[in-house]
Amino acid sequence: MxxxxxxxxxxxxxxxxxxxxxxxxxxxxxxxxxxxxxxxxxxxxxxxxxxxxxxxxxxxxxxxxxxxxxxxxxxxxxxxxxxxxxxxxxxxxxxxLKESVSEIDAVVISAGSIEASDKKRATTLLTPIDVYTTAGANGQISSALETLPGVQKVGESEGLFVRGGTGTETKFFMDGNLVNNYFGNSVPGIKAMDRLNTSLFKGNVFSSGGYSAVYGQALSGVLALESIDLPERNAADFGISPIFASGGIQRINQEKTHSYGISLGYSNLELMQKILKFNTDFEKAPNSFGGNGNFRIKTSRGGFIKYYGSYDTSSMKLSSPNLDDETSSDKINQNGKNTFHSLSYREKFGRYTLNLGSSYTYNQNILHFSNVDQNGRSQFSNDIDSKGNYFNAKALIERKLFKISAIRAGIELNTTKEETWVSIAQKNYEFRDDITSLFAETDLEISNDLSLKIGARAENSSSINRWNFSPRFAMAYRISKEWTSSLAYGTFFQNPESRFFTENYQPHYQRADHYIFQVQRAADGRSLRLETYYKKYQDLIKTTTDFYRPITLNNNGSGYAKGVELFWRDKKSLKNIDYWVSYSYLDSKRDYLNYTESLFPNFAAKHTLSVVAKKFVTNWKTGFNISYNYNSGRPYYNFVTENGNTFLKNQGFVKDYQAVNFSLNYLPNLGKKDARAFTVLVLSINNVLGTKNEFGYNFSSNGLKSRAIVPPTNTFVFIGAFISFGTDRTQEAINNNL
Missing domain, CATH: 2.60.40.10 (Immunoglobulins)
Structure with missing residues (x-):
């Protein structure tokens, strides 16, 4: 029951x-x-x-x-x-369901841009450690960038020569502030070094085209550097080598809310000139002395106030046989000084972020040109004393939209005041310009697979007395889990150099239009970038030369640059080896300055190849770094002016540029827990094989004689020791292949 x-x-x-x-x-x-x-x-x-x-x-x-x-x-x-x-x-x-857009998953716009930053998701390239450990870069950001696609290796003149653009077409920024005179004072044919120390920065964005509307006055590209916020701990640093000595301190309070630091440095090539064989006859070896200071304050809201200031002096004297009269010599005596100051403030107010900044630069470069006969008697002399005062101020406000989209807008002011005294003309040339810029831009994260950046910039120059308008557009689309694509377009304006503004002619803006397409793959410690671009130039300056000042003819110059670039970086395939390969193909023509027709620029090469490799051997406490640089032969042109008419007398190509560079870094304190200092011993050899490279030719006034433009020395050797007290960077060095 x-x-x-x-x-x-x-x-x-x-x-x-x-x-x-x-x-x-x-x-x-x-x-x-x-x-x-x-x-x-x-x-x-x-x-x-x-x-x-x-x-x-x-x-x-x-x-x-x-x-x-x-x-x-x-x-x-x-x-x-x-x-x-x-x-x-x-x-x-x-x-x-609609896709949830997140900062981690969202595709990043990277057309024309290579970024190293702790805030972005893009493949990290050229961090400060990368710069220091790239053989041949000599610890300079600009030299390390020359191993990346799109940047030409130009050894006789400072500047970043990007995708068929001159060195003046790339601008530099520190914490959003314009850096005038980024490179040291120099003389014709001798390349100056970077003024700003690489260790100042925690990240950078290098754009070889299609850059943000936040920046302007650059026809080719921008390098935006972001300084460190606060040092990790108190430290004292000291460096010594046969060519320089430096020392500095950094102090931070216990609460880690503010810090300050100062450093001094002196360099002189005289000893190395006696040891190595130099191609350049330095009667007085290049030397410089300088110092810098900084302070950083973290606000109660988590924002930052940053200040950096520097001062330096430089001098050199060199001599070379005169091309028109072999019995006489041309001499150049250079003396210069520079001061630079940058102040920035960044703060968040809810969804809004406020960025304020300003920079000031004073630069003076005095060049004394003379020609002396074989008895040492002066036959000709001319002094050019150039002074420049530059002030930049920028205000930018950004508002977050939804999760990671944003809109930003701002205003920028640039003031330039220059004076140039030319003794032979007994004339003082003055130039004054005030540029007011307005800009707005929005980042639209449509989905994790689609991002847009739309912006515009308008500028008014008092020296040109007109406005320009520059639209900017970029997008990124994720093709698959590992592959992304980017597209960028933009119109860019830049004022001609001040020397082209004369009493009889007032030029207007030069213009370049950029079109860029890129595909990129990043996975498993490997990254591949393929990029193609087209850049159209309009309204370039046409001139003829009359003594020191060029005679500006018109703004009817034009040109184009197009090419294909490849970048491959691999940290995984070869055990404990980090290497990258970059290749650029450039097709370009320009009709500008004194060119009598549209020609391939004499500062550019059709083919550029760089291979960089790094390995750290822990048991030996040593990092080994090697690089290889190749440029196909650059063209040269011999323009001669007779009876007021300029014509191309002859032309050709210099031989291909090649250089193998090597460096090693030895860490003697590695593994010693009680070590009171972190020490790095450095040996660096540029152009190990001693290849005799040429950059172009100088010609006599009648065009019948010529002399190759060569580097100051074929092979340069550097030995130095760097000691840091109060901080142990051993693990950092190992992790980053130092």
Whole structure:
């Protein structure tokens, strides 16, 4: 009897359950009606639910009744809730989910841009450690950038020569502030070094085209440097070598809310001139002395106030045989001084971020040109004393939109005041210009697979007395999990150099239009970038030369640059070896300055190749670094002016440029826990094989004689020791292949 009662009761409950349960099913779609797999579909406050399959379908049973809420969720999509009424019939309910855009997953716009920053998701390239450990870079950011696609290796003149552009077409910024005179004072044919120390910066964005509307007055590209916020701890640094000595301190308070630092340095090539064979006859070896200071304050809101100031002096004297008269010599005596100051303030106010900054530069460069006969008697002399005062101020406000989209706008002011005294003309040339710029830009993260950047910039120059308008557009699209593509377009304006503004002619803006397309793959410690571009020049300056000052003819110059670039970096395939390969092909023509026709620029090369490799051997406490640089032969042109007419007398190509560079860094304190100082011993050899490279030719006034423009020395050797007290960077050095 008990068994029958139990059986009847079980049958009744089971039958009631079957009758009470209903089925809920449906399909979940994403963008473009694409079925979504792995979406969780559940009844709120219950255990009933299911997960979508590969076709986006789900199905589950429930005994719940009445008004309920159905939840569709997945970490990559915006969660949605749907109200339903459960009665006695099965329900079919479809849903469409929108992608949840996150800073981690969103595709990054990278066309024309190579970035090393702790704030972005882009492949990290050329961090400060990368710069210091790139053989041949000599610890300079600009030299390290010459191993990347699109940057030409120009050994006789300072500047970043980008994609067929001159060195003046790239501008430099520190914490958003314009850096005038980024390179040291120099003489014709001798390349100056970077003024700013690489260790000042935690990241950089180098754009070889299509850059943000936040920046202007650059036809080719920009290098935006971001200084460190606060040092990790108190430290004292000292460096010594046959060519320089330096020392400095950094102090930070216990609460890590503010810090300050100072440093001094002196360099002189006289000793190395006696040891190595120099091609340049330095009667007085290049030497410089300088110092800098900084302070950084972290505000109560987490923002930062940063100041950096520097002062330096430089001098050199060199001699070379005169091309028109071999019995006489041309001499150049250079003396210069520079001071630079940068102040920036960054603060967040809810969704808004305020950036304020300003910079000031004073630069003086005095060049004394003379020609002396074989008896040392002066036959000709001319002094050129150039002084410049430059002030930059910028205000930018940014507002976050939704999760990671943003809109920003701002104003920038640039003031230039220059004076140049030319003794032979007994004339003082003055130039004054005030540029007012307005800009706005928005970052639109449409989805994790699609990002847009739309902006515009307008500028007014008092020396030109007109406005320009520059639209900018860029987008990125994720092709697959590992592959992304980027597209960029922009119009860019730049004032001609001040020397082209004369009493009889007032030039207007020079213009370049950029079109860039890129595909990139980043996965498993490897990255590949393929980029193609087209750059169209308009309104370039046409001149003829009359003594010191060029005679400006018009703004009718034009040109183009187009090419293909490849960059491959691999940290995984070869054990403990980090290497990268970059290749650039450039096709360019220019009709500008004194060019009599459209010609391939004499500062550019069609083919450029760089290979950089680094390895740290822990047991030997040593890092080994090697690089190879190749440029196909650059063209040279011999323009001669007779009876007021300029014509091309002859032309040709210099031989291909090649250099193998090597450096090693030895860490003697590695593994010593009680070491009170972190020491690095450095040996660096530029152009190990001693290849005799040429950059071009100088010609006599009649064009009949010539002399090759060569580096000051074919092979340069550097030995130095760097000691840091109060901080141990051993692990950092190992992790970054120092």
């Amino acid at each position: 008990k068994t029958r009662i139990f059986t009847l009761l079980f049958t009744f409950v089971f039958t009631f359950t079957l009758i009470a349960q209903i089925t809920i099913s449906g399909k979940v779609l994403g963008r473009n009606n694409k079925p979504l797999k792995g979406v969780s579909v559940t009844l709120k406050d219950s255990y009933d639910g299911a997960t979508t399959d590969e076709t986006g379908n789900y199905k589950f049973e429930t005994s719940e009744k009445g008004s309920q809420t159905l939840i569709f969720s997945n970490p990559k999509f915006i969660e949605i809730e749907k109200s339903i009424q459960i009665e006695d019939k099965n329900l079919i309910l479809n849903a469409e």
